[in-house]
Amino acid sequence: MAGPVQRGMxxxxxxxEHRALRxxxxxxxxxxxxxxxxxxSAP
Numbered sequence: 001m002a003g004p005v006q007r008g009m010x011x012x013x014x015x016x017e018h019r020a021l022r023x024x025x026x027x028x029x030x031x032x033x034x035x036x037x038x039x040x041s042a043p
Contacts, residue, residue: 010021 010018010025013021
């Protein structure tokens with residue numbers, strides 16, 4: 001069981017919950033979305 005600081009961290013969750021949550025998170029952070037979050041001044 002995760003401690004209070006680690007509770008809710010994806011890296012501390014065991015399968016199959018980890019797999020399901022990773023799928024949801026990865027769908028939100030597509031390359032296009034991440035690129036849009038980068039500052040306009042980035043090289």
